[in-house]
Amino acid sequence: MSKQKPKLALYWASSCGGCEIAVLGLHEKILNVAEAFDIVFWPCVMDFKYADVEAMEDGEIDVCLFNGAIRNDENAHMAHLLRQKSKVLVAFGACSYGGSIPGLANFTDREAMFQWIYSDSPSTVNPDGVVPQKSTDVPEGELRLPGFWNTVKTLAQVVPVDYFLPGCPPEASSIEIAVNAIVSGELPPPGSVIGPDVTVCDECPRKKSEKKIERFYRPQEIIPDPDTCLLEQGLFCAGIATRSGCGAKCPQVGFGCRGCYGPNEGVLDHGAKILTGIASVIDAMTAEEAEAIFDTLPDPAGYFYRFHLPDSLLRRKARGNGKRQPVGETSQREPA
Amino acid sequence: MTRISIDPITRLEGHGKIEIFLDAQGNVENCYFQVPELRGFEVFCIGRPVEEMPFLTSRICGVCPEAHLMAAAKACDAVYKVEVPPAGKKLRELLYMAFYVTDHTTHFYALGGPDFVVGPDAPAAERNILGVIAKVGLETGGQVIDTRKRNHHVIEMIGGRPVHPVAAIPGGMSHPITEEQRQEIIAIARKNVEFGQFTISLFHDIVLKNTGYVDLITSAGYTQKTYYMGLVDGNNHVNFYDGKVRVVGPDGAEHCKYAPNDYREYVAERVEPWSYLKFPYLKKVGWKGFVDGKDSGVYCATPLSRLNAADGLATPLAQAEYERMYETLGGKPVHHTLATHWARIIELLYAAEHMLELAEDPEVASPDIRAIPKATPSEGVGIVEAPRGTLTHHYITDEKGILQKANLIVGTTNNNAPIYISIRKAAEALIQNGQVNDGILNKVEMAFRAYDPCLSCATHTLPGQMPLELVVRDQSGEVIHHASQYVAPELLAQFG
DSSP states (O other), X not given: OGGGSOEEEEEESBOOSHHHHHHHTTGGGHHHHHHHOEEEEOTTTSOOOHHHHHTSOTTOEEEEEEESBEEEHHHHHHHHHHHHHEEEEEEESHXXXXXXXXXXXXXXXXXXXXXXXXXXXXXXXXXXXXXXXXEEEETTEEEEOOOEEEEEEOGGGTSOOSEXXXXXXXXXXXXXXHHHHHHHTOOOSTTOBOSXXXXXXXXXXXXXXXXXXXXXXXXXXXXXXXXXXXXXXXXOOGGGGSBOOSOSHHHHTTOOOOOTTOOOTTOSOHHHHHHHHHHTTXXXXXXXXXXXXXXXXXXXXXXXXXXXXXXXXXXXXXXXTOOOOOSSOOOSSOOO | OEEEEEEESOTTOSXXXXXXXXXXXXXXXXXXXXXXXXXXXXXXXXXXXXXXXXXXXHTTOSSSHHHHHHHHHHHHHHHTTOOOOHHHHHHHHHHHHHHHHHHHHHIIIIIIHHHHHTOTTSOGXXXXXXXXXXXXXXXXXXXXXXXXXXXXXXXXXXXXXXXXXXXXXXXXXXOOOOHHHHHHHHHHXXXXXXXXXXXXXXXXXXXXXXXXXXXXXXXXXXXOOOEEEEEEOTTSBBOSSSSEEEEEOTTSOEEEEEOGGGHHHHEEEEOOTTOSSOEEEETTTOOOSXXXXXTSOOEEOSHHHHHHXXXXXXXXXXXXXXXHHHHHTTSSSOOBGGXXXXXXXXXXXXXXXXXXXXXXXXXXXXXXXXXXXXXXXXXXXXXXXXXXXEEEEEEEEXXXXXXXXXXXXXXXXXXXXXXXXXXXXXXXXXXXXXXXXXXXXXXXXXXXXXXXXXXXXXXXXXXXXXXXEEEEEOTXXXXXXXXXXXXXXXXXXXXX
């Protein structure tokens, strides 16, 4: 019987583990997953080894749910391997889909990270300037660490991806939609984001009227009305330009959406879309007025690109020479 | 020289690796515990508004986002010099206790418990939660699932989402709970107390009544004498959310007690070229290498450390069990790493009792949960006890509250050096004259697992044991010994 079940693999690259917890968050419904699939690879849980995957036929895995971004040599290696062995590869969760919060590292670089973490941070005592190395000779032999990339990449920037499941992490209801689509074979066209194409605003129960903002407030500055749209009250909320499926849970506890489900269909750049959405609600007649209002929103890049910097048109901070890195290369090794 | 690699999951996984080197006689020459991951939150959060830090740093760990949420929110309160109203503080703590109950439950039943409940010498395939259920009954498995589910429900009620909750902002919480929700939480907390008591009695029946297990707990291979760290309240009772950090020496005497702001005077971090994870130590004692004892600044921050560092617990049932543990194991402090499992379920009972106290207080449903900061933001430190150790967030902002500098010392990082020492002690006791016993894999792993390590906050293996592979190679690289243990796929059907 198990031979007829589709073969499922789950893998985590550079991630926080929240996607795994989200799968377990199905609680008793996880029984349905275990019943519907033959789980052939889930390193967080089971003892299948890299070599076992390598020994598989190409395309032997029916569906691979891949969470986490690609930010070192090992992550990339596993992405290539699992792509080769899987008929359907799903970028599961915000990190593999858009780079997510760890992708904000693309606003800085490896050198700055190493300098602060291993040298300048207030609790570090490192008079000899020791920095972790890919290879270290110790008296007993050689110790190796995987190379740490300068740039965080999404899964689709490294290998072709069939579907995307948004969310940081995907809510249980979103995971169920994906699982049911896979089991029934009623999958959308390849390249699609799985889930309803509505906005967080569409699902949010807060009362909305015509929005006109005279200034932004930071969350600690005001106590908002509990029933009115947060954005109308001047609190940043990306719900206007963010895909839902989450049930608009954050705005319901008084916390504006930060965009974890990413853009809606047809949107090329989530950050630019949020910017456009926000710009359309500010109460300004002149460029000067608009600028004054935007001055009350600190760190716009960090808000607009909170979950989708690596797959945005910006992609990362420019290198020292000011030149953009090539976009769309799919090499396993990061560019020099 | 023979080299043994114990690599969680596979050699190509990025989440933690143990290398054991044997000398010419086949005895342990040295061990290394490597963490091959880094994500750099302290750097890429620079330039963000500080109030975003609870949201951003939650993503350090999807297993314990609540701990980062709380430490970050407290650091923000300190940056803005704002006092959270009592109801806001209680609401945060209520969420945090629900989190502790679910997290400690998961570890005890799915990760640490199988070693004892099923037995350290049982076949590896049985040493998982399925084996636990087989031994104690199917109903227990259902209780574990239900405990996780009802407490995630509380986290979602207060924090908005079951994983990566929000709602904690500088000065308090963004949303109150209703009186109806408070009543629901009381009922959940009562169940948690019953479940905590049940877990303690299970531990007594299966572990403590078995002299073989008690001998194992107190054996030399699992004993090391280090300093112990934990957050305490004004009565030197354990506190997960607030207080001062107290450190006691290997003799149990107080080494220091510091307010969060002063952490830099007491804790320093060392860098090694072969690991991305730094090694914290007590600054006033100094770094003396990977050794235990009074002259070495190595300290532990675990459930057992917290009990060692405190004078007691503030709730009656947990306090009674606390006294029983020290009576049984020969007084304070206890240096047996495996007793961490006992300490963890005492903390589970404490979290459940304290959750009930908080829920029974009508004030927790008050809407007065926010104070609006008035002071100019500057610098602040927030410390909570994460389940896996003392968690420190330190922020410096400009006068607009934009983050300029951040320093984080997270739970498992505290234990980086002690884990190394524990692994070496266990390996030395178990590998002799080139004889690598089949059981060594689990026994070395048991030393490691007692810490419930969450490497890069990413290696957590929830529904089963930590899958480890042990490979012994001779000098030509040929495999001469191979052992591994796995968690049966059916496990998934039993645990959610």
